[in-house]
Amino acid sequence: xxxxxxxxxxxxxxxxxxxxxxxxxxxxxxxxxxxxxxxxxxxxxxxxxxxxxxxxxxxxxxxxxxxxxxxxxxxxxxxxxxxxxxxxxxxxxxxxxxxxxxxxxxxxxxxxxxxxxxxxxxxxxxxxxxxxxxxxxxxxxxxxxxxxxxxxxxxxxxxxxxxxxxxxxxxxxxxxxxxxxxxxxxxxxxxxxxxxxxxxxxxxxxxxxxxxxxxxxxxxxxxxxxxxxxxxxxxxxxxxxxxxxxxxxxxxxxxxxxxxxxxxxxxxxxxxxxxxxxxxxxxxxxxxxxxxxxxxxxxxxxxxxxxxxxxxxxxxxxxxxxxxxxxxxxxxxxxxxxxxxxxxxxxxxxxxxxxxxxxxxxxxxxxxxxxxxxxxxxxxxxxxxxxxxxxxxxxxxxxxxxxxxxxxxxxxxxxxxxxxxxxxxxxxxxxxxxxxxxxxxxxxxxxxxxxxxxxxxxxxxxxxxxxxxxxxxxxxxxxxxxxxxxxxxxxxxxxxxxxxxxxxxxxxxxxxxxxx
Amino acid sequence: xxxxxxxxxxxxxxxxxxxxxxxxxxxxxxxxxxxxxxxxxxxxxxxxxxxxxxxxxxxxxxxxxxxxxxxxxxxxxxxxxxxxxxxxxxxxxxxxxxxxxxxxxxxxxxxxxxxxxxxxxxxxxxxxxxxxxxxxxxxxxxxxxxxxxxxxxxxxxxxxxxxxxxxxxxxxxxxxxxxxxxxxxxxxxxxxxxxxxxxxxxxxxxxxxxxxxxxxxxxxxxxxxxxxxxxxxxxxxxxxxxxxxxxxxxxxxxxxxxxxxxxxxxxxxxxxxxxxxxxxxxxxxxxxxxxxxxxxxxxxxxxxxxxxxxxx
Numbered sequence: 001x002x003x004x005x006x007x008x009x010x011x012x013x014x015x016x017x018x019x020x021x022x023x024x025x026x027x028x029x030x031x032x033x034x035x036x037x038x039x040x041x042x043x044x045x046x047x048x049x050x051x052x053x054x055x056x057x058x059x060x061x062x063x064x065x066x067x068x069x070x071x072x073x074x075x076x077x078x079x080x081x082x083x084x085x086x087x088x089x090x091x092x093x094x095x096x097x098x099x100x101x102x103x104x105x106x107x108x109x110x111x112x113x114x115x116x117x118x119x120x121x122x123x124x125x126x127x128x129x130x131x132x133x134x135x136x137x138x139x140x141x142x143x144x145x146x147x148x149x150x151x152x153x154x155x156x157x158x159x160x161x162x163x164x165x166x167x168x169x170x171x172x173x174x175x176x177x178x179x180x181x182x183x184x185x186x187x188x189x190x191x192x193x194x195x196x197x198x199x200x201x202x203x204x205x206x207x208x209x210x211x212x213x214x215x216x217x218x219x220x221x222x223x224x225x226x227x228x229x230x231x232x233x234x235x236x237x238x239x240x241x242x243x244x245x246x247x248x249x250x251x252x253x254x255x256x257x258x259x260x261x262x263x264x265x266x267x268x269x270x271x272x273x274x275x276x277x278x279x280x281x282x283x284x285x286x287x288x289x290x291x292x293x294x295x296x297x298x299x300x301x302x303x304x305x306x307x308x309x310x311x312x313x314x315x316x317x318x319x320x321x322x323x324x325x326x327x328x329x330x331x332x333x334x335x336x337x338x339x340x341x342x343x344x345x346x347x348x349x350x351x352x353x354x355x356x357x358x359x360x361x362x363x364x365x366x367x368x369x370x371x372x373x374x375x376x377x378x379x380x381x382x383x384x385x386x387x388x389x390x391x392x393x394x395x396x397x398x399x400x401x402x403x404x405x406x407x408x409x410x411x412x413x414x415x416x417x418x419x420x421x422x423x424x425x426x427x428x429x430x431x432x433x434x435x436x437x438x439x440x441x442x443x444x445x446x447x448x449x450x451x452x453x454x455x456x457x458x459x460x461x462x463x464x465x466x467x468x469x470x471x472x473x474x475x476x477x478x479x480x481x482x483x484x485x486x487x488x489x490x491x492x493x494x495x496x497x498x499x500x501x502x503x504x505x506x507x508x509x510x511x512x513x514x515x516x
Numbered sequence: 517x518x519x520x521x522x523x524x525x526x527x528x529x530x531x532x533x534x535x536x537x538x539x540x541x542x543x544x545x546x547x548x549x550x551x552x553x554x555x556x557x558x559x560x561x562x563x564x565x566x567x568x569x570x571x572x573x574x575x576x577x578x579x580x581x582x583x584x585x586x587x588x589x590x591x592x593x594x595x596x597x598x599x600x601x602x603x604x605x606x607x608x609x610x611x612x613x614x615x616x617x618x619x620x621x622x623x624x625x626x627x628x629x630x631x632x633x634x635x636x637x638x639x640x641x642x643x644x645x646x647x648x649x650x651x652x653x654x655x656x657x658x659x660x661x662x663x664x665x666x667x668x669x670x671x672x673x674x675x676x677x678x679x680x681x682x683x684x685x686x687x688x689x690x691x692x693x694x695x696x697x698x699x700x701x702x703x704x705x706x707x708x709x710x711x712x713x714x715x716x717x718x719x720x721x722x723x724x725x726x727x728x729x730x731x732x733x734x735x736x737x738x739x740x741x742x743x744x745x746x747x748x749x750x751x752x753x754x755x756x757x758x759x760x761x762x763x764x765x766x767x768x769x770x771x772x773x774x775x776x777x778x779x780x781x782x783x784x785x786x787x788x789x790x791x792x793x794x795x796x797x798x799x800x801x802x803x804x805x806x807x808x809x810x811x812x813x814x815x816x817x818x819x820x821x822x823x824x825x826x827x828x
Contacts (some may be wrong), residue, residue: 063572174773177792184578184795205577288667297774298793348666349687352776479794483597491776493689504598 050285116290118432119158123421126161131426132179132192133209134407136168136377143377143382146469147442154438155429171375173299183207189412190423191430194239194404197471197478198228203233204475209413210236214424219317222433222449230406230473238429239408241448245306245373246404246468248461249390250380255280255289257367266398270309277345280368287366291345294371295355296492298485301403301471302371307332307488308469311393314484315513319472324484324502331396333498337491347403351492362387373404374445377457379514389460391467402468407445447513476512483509532720563639572801582798589802596790600778601803604786606673606809607693611700611782612761612814618701619757623708628738630709631716638717642710649706657770661686664771686772689779696771696780700764708753715749716742750823757814762811783807 044224115223137145142384150162167182169175176198182189184207187342194202202208208391215237227241256263261279264272277291294303312329315322347353347361359376360366363383371392380387391400409427414420429435433451435442443454446465454462471477483505491501572589574582594601626645630638638766648656663670664685672682685695719742727737740820743750772780781789783803793801 030791117777134662172773173793174769180795186578205795207578295774331783348682348684352687352692352772352774479796482793486597486600486775486777489775490689493687493777495689496779508596508598 004336041422053318055506083106113243118283119155119435119438120427121155121159121162121422121425123418123425125416125418125422127419128163128165128166129190129419129423129426130167130184131190131430132167132169134171134175134179135192136166136167138166143378143441146443147439150439151430151435151442154435155426159422159425162426164426171300172295172297172353176299177457183412188414190414191303191409191411191427193242194408194410195471196473197481199239199408199410200233200473200475201229201478202410203238207412208238209411209420209424210238211240211411211427212237213426214428219428222451224448224450227406227448230470231408239410242409242431243447243454244404244406244465244468244470245375245445245447246402246464247302247371247373247401247463248464249392250336250362250370250372251388251390252362252363252365252368252375253386253388257450258365261356263388264390268390268393270393270395272308274339276344277339278343281345288347289347289366289368290347290361291367292369292371293347293350293358293361293367294338295352295353295358296351296485298354298482300373301405302373302471303336303488304403305336305371305392305401306395308401309335309392309397309454311395311397313402314480315472319474321478321511322506322513325506327501328396330498333488333491333502335395336488337472337494337498338494343492351489374461375457377460378441378444380494381457387457389457389464391464400464400467402464403471404468405464405471406448474513474514479512480505480509551780562822566583568801568804571798574798574799574807575799578797583688585798589798590806592796592799593802593806596799597778598783601783601786601806603778604781604783605806607780608762608764608782610693611697611764612758614697615700616754616757619705620707620754622701623705623712623753624750626704626709627712629740630713631742638713642713645704645709646706648703653766654770655705657699657767660767661771663700664695684783688777689777692772692776692780696768699767699771705757707756711747711749711753712825715746719745747822751818754818754822758818759811762807762814783810 025172025309067080077235089241104393106393126291133144133148135142135144136148139145148166152166153428156162156164169178170330179192180187180198180202181201183192184205186207223241227244231237231239231241251263253263259279259282261276263277273292279291281291296303307324307329310328310332312326312332314324314329340350347367353361357377358367358370358372362370362380363385365385374389378388393404394400409431411420411423411427414423430449433447433449436447436452436454441455444458445454446458446462447454454457471481484502487496487501487504491498492495496504571582573584573586574589575585576582626641630641633641666672666682666684668685669685671685675682683691686692722743723741724737727741732740763784764782765788768780768782768785769788775785777780782805787800787803787807790796790803
């Protein structure tokens with residue numbers, strides 16, 4: 001064998017060995033227990049998204065708290081508690097009404113007996129806790145950020161050995177994707193805010209720690225029992241319920257005044273709503289003011305109350321069948337599409353507007369009415385806007401129906417038991433009545449605890465909460481909502497009839513629901 | 517010194533040494549120097565691609581491994597959401613064909629305009645044209661979103677000046693994709709201009725002088741001399757832009773974050789949605805593999821079409 005041939009063979013052997021080692025390590029890594037890596041298929045997309053998401057987060061002004069520290073009455077507390085219970089129960093006003101009497105006594109007891117120490121962690125943990133908060137912008141970028149910073153500061157003051165670092169994410173599909181991705185990566189998140197409909201997937205993946213061992217007897221009596229059903233899997237509870245933010249109708253009162261339109265009764269109908277929206281759609285100099293708009297995003301249900309208003313719910317009560325392929329659902333969707341296509345009371349970009357566009361339009365008094373969960377009430381009030389909150393107009397069902405989810409704080413599993421307990425203590429504190437005492441206005445929606453009373457303007461949602469249909473806590477919901485969303489948009493654009501839009505995804509959704 | 521080395525290699529002791537040792541002795545430092553970039557490629561590109569390929573056959577869970585599901589993910593990739601992936605494929609191909617063609621022509625045109633200028637002016641314009649490439653894609657997308665705003669966007673303001681009705685650039689499903697394409701076409705193809713300009717400047721002046729003597733005009737010279745002699749650069753730019761076009765994501769994601777029905781879905785936005793909204797890693801990996809095959813196929817076709825044996 002010549003020297004040249006031997007060299008060539010050696011080179012080949014080296015390249016083959018090196019290549020083989022890399023492939024083998026990749027395969028081994030892929031087959032092994034991956035606890036710290038996300039799906040590599042989407043590496044490029046992920047990187048791009050991170051950049052995008054952080055930019056959005058930086059400019060976004062979302063859920064916010066009010067600085068008003070006025071104490072609310074016991075009646076309000078009762079109302080809030082009752083409202084939340086009914087909302088968790090799930091579906092209609094009828095359910096809400098039933099729940100009211102059941103919770104009144106419990107509220108009184110809880111308020112009187114709420115002397116527990118929520119703030120001091122007995123974990124013995126020394127170090128950092130990473131808390132991901134929805135709507136948070138670093139440096140007190142909005143009022144919610146300030147209250148989150150204050151809450152974290154209060155916790156750290158009571159536990160000098162623990163440092164809490166807060167990371168924000170936006171309250172939309174992109175934001176939820178960001179936090180879920182971080183949680184799935186298994187590092188950098190100890191506790192995080194998450195809506196109930198995103199929770200089951202994470203539980204399924206083993207990314208959430210059960211809270212049962214950390215719940216006290218007082219927690220069990222104070223937290224509305226029906227909310228536990230939304231976080232329970234195989235008999236274990238997986239997150240600390242925080243609040244129930246229902247979608248309400250934001251009324252831009254200065255525009256009502258400008259056009260001399262009286263506020264309707266709170267039991268207003270869809271026809272009354274359309275009539276008002278038409279009156280409040282007009283030109284003001286070079287600007288056009290529109291009567292109504294809403295966000296359409298796969299991660300939200302802002303426009304859904306109209307679709308629900310004729311009595312059709314998306315899924316059967318046991319979440320095993322798609323039920324929006326009915327006449328009541330079609331007529332409900334038609335209520336939304338007519339606003340754009342028939343009554344012309346919506347902006348030209350209706351259906352594709354971003355949250356920031358809508359918030360800006362409200363602030364600039366270019367939009368009279370807006371369906372939105374409670375969080376933005378504080379932002380608008382802080383901006384000096386004269387707003388009030390009304391229930392969703394009544395449809396064929398004959399009763400007001402809203403939509404919403406349950407805000408939760410979940411904790412990731414940690415082998416360090418002290419750190420795990422510290423994270424649980426933080427989550428417990430951030431969902432406690434104590435945090436509202438320390439940071440008045442912390443709660444942006446009716447609370448999940450009977451002992452918490454929320455302040456204005458969020459208390460305006462307490463009567464709406466009992467009417468809210470709550471997004472289901474099932475793993476397939478994240479897929480189902482992305483099947484429904486583009487079709488609702490296409491109906492709004494006039495590219496699909498309401499029948500086509502809501503009946504087309506039925507088969508695929510039913511298949512998803514049939515999967516175990 | 518050279519004689520000494522020769523003696524060492526040819527000595528009986530050296531011949532008995534392991535060939536791998538000999539190989540490393542001769543080329544080892546070279547491999548040490550390329551090792552960092554080789555490792556980076558292996559860890560961040562090669563292994564993820566292999567891993568994605570494996571996951572595309574699994575019902576993958578980030579914290580719990582995955583069960584093998586055969587080709588089910590590939591079937592699901594095309595059938596899920598009423599076959600939206602096919603629509604995403606169609607949209608991406610339209611986007612790629614239009615934007616790559618436009619970028620190549622605009623790049624060639626601008627580079628040709630720069631070619632006769634003095635070095636000083638060429639440098640200035642190259643820097644100016646390269647500005648979009650060093651600007652964040654997110655900022656460009658946000659700017660375009662504002663330009664396209666139906667109510668207070670600049671484009672509709674211009675249309676208003678001539679009495680035209682406002683256009684719903686990003687909210688009409690019939691034109692939303694075209695609007696995104698327009699934003700790409702109107703953004704100077706920075707890399708194309710710079711590469712074409714460099715390639716044109718490297719063509720020997722003798723060819724143009726000979727053509728002048730033959731009485732060839734500027735267009736004839738451009739067609740018969742410039743274009744053929746920058747064919748290898750054209751190949752590179754076409755492949756570069758084709759891959760970038762098939763991977764279009766941030767522009768769509770920023771300009772229409774909630775989508776416009778499915779009219780603006782592209783392959784990567786669909787992959788993003790499948791994995792980050794639906795958490796279906798296996799299906800998303802299958803879709804990514806389909807994208808990989810498409811991009812490789814296009815690259816191979818382009819290499820065959822544009823390959824050049826011309827040397828100068």
